[in-house]
Amino acid sequence: MSETNARTTNLLRGAMAIGAVGVVAAYFQTGLERFWANWLLWFVLFFTVGLGSLFIVALEHLVGAKWSVPIRRIPERVATLLIPTVPIGLIALGALRVLYPGTRPEALQNKVLAGKAFWLGIPFFSARAIVCFALSLLALSIFVGGSLKQDKTRDPAFNVRARKFAPAFMALFALVITLVAFDWVSGLTPEWYSDIFGVYLFAGAFLAGLAATTLAVVGLQAQGRLDGVRGDHRYNLGGFMFAFTVFWSYIGFAQYMLMWYANLPDEVIYFKARLDGSWHVVTLVLAVTHFVLPFIALVSQGSKGEPQRLRRVATLMLGAHVLDIYWLIFPVLGRTPLFSWPEVSFALFFLGLGLLWVRGAMEKGEDMPVGDPFLAEGLEFRL
C-alpha cells in the first residue's frame, strides 16, 4: 500500500473517531428521535448500497452476461457492506419505540393502525427484519463467497450453481427490498401507503450500487489496476446509470402525480409535508441532483465511458441517494429540515466506516474473478 493510501486510511480513521464522539454526544444531547432518525438514515443507506451491489452481481448470473465478468469483483466487494449492516440494523431496532407510531400503545386507539397492529408491532417487525438480514447474508455467501472460492479452485461448477440460484435470489431480493421500504421507511408514516414504494426504493438502491461500483472501477483504473477493462465496459456502467436515473424519476414522479391528482387527504399528506416551506427546497434539490444533472451529464454517447465524467456523476449519484433517504425519513421530525452537528457527526462516522470497509475489501484477493471461465470472453467485450 502506497504512502497516500496509508494517509487516506488514517484520515478516514480520524473522521470516524471524531464522528463517534459526535454520535455519542447526539444520543445524550439532541433527543432520541433525532438520534434514531440519523441512525436509520445510515442503516438504510448501507443496506441499499449493499443490496444494490448484490443485485448487480445476481443480474449478471441471471442473464449470463459476459461483459461484466471482469468488473464483477467490484460489486461483490461493495456488497460485503451487508456484513457491517447487520449489527447496525439490529441496533436500529431500538428506533422502533421512538420513531414508529405503529408500535406505540396509542396506536390501538387509531382505527387504521389498530387493524395493522400485528404487522406493525415490535415482535413481528423484528422477526421480519432478522429474516431479511439472514436472507441477505445467505445470498452474499452464495454469490460472493462462492466467487472468492472459485479464485482458488477454478471450478466452473460455481457458475452453474450461481445461475441456478439467481432466479430464486430475484424473488427474495424483491421481498427483502420491499420489506425494507415498507417496514423501515414507509413504517414511519404507517397511515400512508403507496404500492410502488418498494420499487421506488429499489430504483434508488440499484442506482446507488451502480454508482458505488462505477466509482470503484474508475478509482482502481486510475491506480493502474483492473488491467483490460476498457471504455466499453465503463460505457455499459454509464448506460445503466443513465437508464436507471430515468427509471427512478419515472417511479418517483408517477407516485407523486397519481396522489396529487386524486388529492385524497390520507395520501397527499405525505407530499404536503415534503412540499411545505424549506422541505420544498430539499425536494427541488433532490429532483435536480437525482435526475436533471445526471441526465444531462450522461446523455451524450461519449460521456458514458469517460472516466472523469463518470467519477463526478457517480459521486453526485451517491450524494443524491443520501439526500433521497434523508428526504424520506427526516420530514417525520418536523417542518424544518434538520441539519447540524449531529447529522455531520453521523456522516463522518458512517462514511468513515463504510469507506474503510470497502477500501479494505478492495485490497483483499484478486481484482478480477480469475477462476471464472468467462473472464477472457468478458475482456474481449466490445460495444
Next chain:
Amino acid sequence: MSEKTFAVLGLFESPDALMHAIPKVRDQKLGRLEAYTPYPIHGIDEALGFRRSPLGGMVMIMGVVGAVTALAFQYWISAIDYPIVTGGKPPYSWEAFVPIMFEVTVLFATFTAGLGMLLLLNRLPFFGHPVLTSRAIQGITRDRYALSIEADGMALDAAAARAALAAAGAADVEVLAEPDAVPFLTSDYVMRALGGIFAACVVAGLLMYAAIKVIPVMPPMVHMHEQPRLNPQAPSTFFRDGHGMQQPVAGTVSRGHLPIGAASQEEAALLANPLPRTAEVFAMGRKAFTNRCAVCHGALGTGVGSMTAAYGAKPANLQAQRFRDYADGQIYWVISMGKNAMPSHAADLTETQRWAVVHYVRTLQRAQNAGDQDMNAAGAR
C-alpha cells in the same frame, strides 16, 4: 445499365488483409470508402474514417422539440383557449402535462431515430443496390471481405481505383456500373401509390357503412342513447309510485322567487324595504310603475289612468290618506298578491322591481303632499 461507374469493388481473402488495405486506399482519396463483410469487424468504422453519426444530435433536438410542443399545446388548451377546472386543480398544472410531454418526446425522438436513420442517413429506399447483383456478392455473404471505392457526387476514376485496390492486395477487382434511374418517386409510381391509398379508403369507408347501416353487424356508438335514465313524461319502475318525474322536496325554493314571509297584509307591515333610496332604484321603480301601474292608477297615482273608464272598476287613489298611512310592506303585499279587482304582479315584476315600485309610490305621495320642510330641504341643497 448506364456507362457511369458506381463503385470499384476489391475482394480480400481475410479480414486482416482488408484492414491492412484500408489505410493504403484511404490515403489516395479516390472516393467514398465502404466495406462489405459477412459479419461486423471491430474497429472498421474508425479505419474507414466514418464521421460520427449525427443521428444522436437529431434525436436530442427532436426530443426537446417534442417536449416543448406538448407543453405549449397543453398550456394553450388548458390555460388560454378553454380553461376548465378539473379535479379542483388550477388550469395550468404542469404535473398533469408531464405524461403527455413524456409520450410526445418519445414519439418525436423515436420517429426521428427510425426515419432519420432509414431515409436521411441510409438513403433508403434504394432498390437494386449494384453490389447485390455483383459477382462478389456470393463471397461477401460467405467468407470474403470487400472494400469498395464509391462515387461520392463526383465522377469516379475507375482505372485509378482498380489500380489502387490491386496494389493494396485485392484478390479480385470488379467495376460496378451505376444502376438505371431508381424506380421510386416517378410520377407513375406516385400516382399508383396515391390511387391505391384512395381506393383502400373508399373500400374501407363502404365496408364500414355496410357494417353499420346495411348489415348492422357493428352498431355505431349508441351508449348515450341506450343508457338507463328517467324520462319526465314516461313511466318508470325506479320510483315506488311508478312516475319518472317526481315532486320537488318539501320546502324547495325556486331561484329568484323567495316567499313573501308574511301570511296577511297586516303581517306584511313588518317587512322592511331592503333597497337603498338611490337614483338607480328610483329610476327602476319609475320604469316599472310606468309600465305596469300607471295605466290604472295614473301617472301621479291619483287613480285616474287611461284604462280607468274602460276597465269598469275604480282603481285606488294612492294619494289618499289611507294609502299614505300604509307601511312599505303592505304596499309590497298588494303588488305581490293583488287586492279586490287588482291582479297579482308577482309574475311580471321581480322582487327587486316590486320593492323599487314601493319606493317610487312613496316618492309620488311625498311630491303631491309636499310641506315647508320639503321646500327647505330642497333649498338647502
